[in-house]
Each structure stands twice: as C-alpha cells, then as structure tokens.
Amino acid sequence: MRRQNPYTWAGLGLLVAGCLTSIPAYFIFGSVWLTALGLCMLILAVILLALGRAVPRLPPEVCSLLLETGIENIAALIEELGIKTRAIYLPSSPTCLYPRAFIPLHANGSRPEITRALPKRLIARYGSNPEDIGLLVNTIGSAAAGMIEARPGATPEHLESALTSLLSGRLGVADGTRVICFNNHIRVEIDRPRLENGSTWSHQCLGGPLATLVASVAAEAWQKPMTISKEERVNGKHTVELEVGS
C-alpha cells in the first residue's frame, strides 16, 4: 500500500465517521443536528483528502539534510578563500534562468558595478581589470525564486505578495511578510520565522537562509542587483534590509 500522509488518513477517518453519523441520523433517528454534524465531517473529509494530494511528499528531515549540505559546501568554499565582501544578488538573465549570488573576490570598499550579464560559471569575470573577478554561486534563493509562478512587479505590494506566497504558502518557513521601500532600500519584515540563522563566516558574506530568499526574489522583482545591508531578529520578527543596486 502506498504511503499516505496524515491529511489523507485524517480525511479517510472523517469520511467513514461522517457516513456512519449522517446516514443513520437522517434515515433512522431523524435527527437534523446529528445529520448536520455528519455533513460537517464529510465536508472536512473532502477538504483533507484534496489537500492530502497537494502537500509536499518529501519528509521535512530530508529537505533539512539537503539544505544543510548545500549551505555547508558553500560556507566551506567561502571560508577557505577568506572572502569577507558581501554578496550581490543578481536577477536572472538570458544566460542564467534563475537569480544567483555574486561574491567579488577583491573589493576596495565599494560595490562593483556589474553592467553585463555574467557567464554561467563558478568563477566569473565582471570587468576588464585582472582583479575584477568573483564567485557566482547558487543559493537557496536561486531555487526558491523559481517556485514563484510569475515574476513579481517592482512594487512593495507585489514583492510582499510573492514573498508571503513563497515563505508561508510554498515553504512554510514563516507566517507572513511586510515590505517597506524607502530611497534605494527595501525593508522586509518576516513574521515568526522558522529557519534558524547561523553566525558563520559565510552568513556574514551571503546572509542567512531567509535573507538569501528575500534578496533573490527582490532582485528578480526589481531586475536589479541587491545587497543585504542589514539582517536582525527581534521579538520573533526577522528583518532584512536590502540595498538596491543600479
């Protein structure tokens, strides 16, 4: 027998209970309220059975393993190279179909200007000088941005809707989001996040998992490079501040 998820089992249980309650209540006892209670169970059963087919089948533990492995590999690479510069989240381009994070290897305090689409390689050159080189890596945000059904518009409302849909509806890692735009900054407040933020070297460079998700989606929405300028967690609310590049 195929492995069913808890929603399907609960749905089947309620379906049987609903039939056993409503049919005798209506045809034998003639009790309206008991029949109504049975109908309640049947409606819930249909909803649960429908949702049982839609919820992800992969157990959360497997997802966690994949996530941790990916993060640790990128962290090891960044730490070995001793990179301290902040990553620039780039939108998708004709050469790369999903947003990626670019980490300049040499930075003299200023953010490098990336004017052309970078090649789809790990080590990518963005300028004509020998030191204009960096790492182009995939983050959690790269894959997650692909889960959004349509590219959000460059407005706070569209970004908020896309992020809530992704973080709350698809991934289930937060309860909701709020987006505020000011000057060339975007402030995203994430309600009750369920992803822990590490404090390793790579997090200083790339940002936490939630920040990478937010930055990738925002880069895709604005079609401009984004940098995580601030990230903090206060009173169960995770705040990510992004700087919009030119």
Added chain:
Amino acid sequence: MSLYNRYILTVSLALLLSTVLMIAAGLDRLQVYFTIYVFEALVISELYVYFNRKARRALAYVSALLFGCFSIALFLQIFNILT
C-alpha cells in the same frame, strides 16, 4: 503551524462553531445547515490565496463539488415549492 494546518483548523472551527450556534438557535432544516457550511467553506478557501498551485487546484475541485451539491439542494427546494 503550517499554512495547511491553519487552514484546516480554521475550517473545522468555523463549521463546528456554526453547528453549535445553529443548534442553539433551534434550526431544524438541514438545507439551512448545509448552505451555511458550503458558504463558510467557500469563503475560507478563497481567503487562503497563498497556497501553492496544486493545492489551489485541489481546493477548486472541492469548491466546485460543494457548489454542485448546493445547487442540487436548491433545485430540489425550488421544485418542492413549485409542486
């Protein structure tokens, strides 16, 4: 709590609370109970717009089924009135 669990909890609470209220009000017509249930389920499903595409499609089928049942109940009621 995941969005799916929150949705199921909301629908369950709404249906059970309305059942208790309707029993307390002394309603004895099954059509009224059913109409209220269908209305609640449809409204709550519409409010949860952040589900993924697969879940939304599955809930759209449920909504269509509930609406179909409601239409049949309504048709029978009209038929009874007319005959």
